[in-house]
Amino acid sequence: xxxxxxxxxxxxxxxxxxxxxxxxxxxxxxxxxxxxxxxxxxxxxxxxxxxxxxxxxxxxxxxxxxxxxxxxxxxxxxxxxxxxxxxxxxxxxxxxxxxxxxxxxxxxxxxxxxxxxxxxxxxxxxxxxxxxxxxxxxxxxxxxxxxxxxxxxxxxxxxxxxxxxxxxxxxxxxxxxxxxxxxxxxxxxxxxxxxxxxxxxx
Numbered sequence: 001x002x003x004x005x006x007x008x009x010x011x012x013x014x015x016x017x018x019x020x021x022x023x024x025x026x027x028x029x030x031x032x033x034x035x036x037x038x039x040x041x042x043x044x045x046x047x048x049x050x051x052x053x054x055x056x057x058x059x060x061x062x063x064x065x066x067x068x069x070x071x072x073x074x075x076x077x078x079x080x081x082x083x084x085x086x087x088x089x090x091x092x093x094x095x096x097x098x099x100x101x102x103x104x105x106x107x108x109x110x111x112x113x114x115x116x117x118x119x120x121x122x123x124x125x126x127x128x129x130x131x132x133x134x135x136x137x138x139x140x141x142x143x144x145x146x147x148x149x150x151x152x153x154x155x156x157x158x159x160x161x162x163x164x165x166x167x168x169x170x171x172x173x174x175x176x177x178x179x180x181x182x183x184x185x186x187x188x189x190x191x192x193x194x195x196x197x198x199x200x201x202x
Contacts, residue, residue: 019072020190021098023089024106025130028079036150037163040106043182044075050183060088069191085130086137105145107131110163112149114171117182119146119198144194146185
């Protein structure tokens, strides 16, 4: 069986510490556009616009490569569907020889109120199947994740319908500025580091 630890231990000297993989989680398909569960895709797409790049179809997802602050950034929108996101993340980490410490995953979080974002260097999956699969694939939960609050105003039995629903009008009016803020957080994390960024934005 393939061991992610063996791979990264063996490849340690070949890491490019100026290369980052930023992954936005979501589901592929028109029916998922503008839904709460796809905010990861939305933020990564806005990152791409800020970087003046274009996504191209690659293995296990769409990717965009760009330079920022002397660093190389690879943006990834997995095409594996949410529950198999780990396959795409592992593939691109290996292919580009990127350290797990330079991985940032953008994810929706129904345990945070809407308008709240939190950057963390590790943590539990919080019931999110995409994060769970990434943790399982990498055999660790010690990777950075930017959690975007999608709201907590739902009954437990309605959780699936809630995360797959579209933003309401009030939320939609605020969404643009919130996405801009999260783009700013990602750029700060890459340029100035996770600790500085967490102290500033959390």
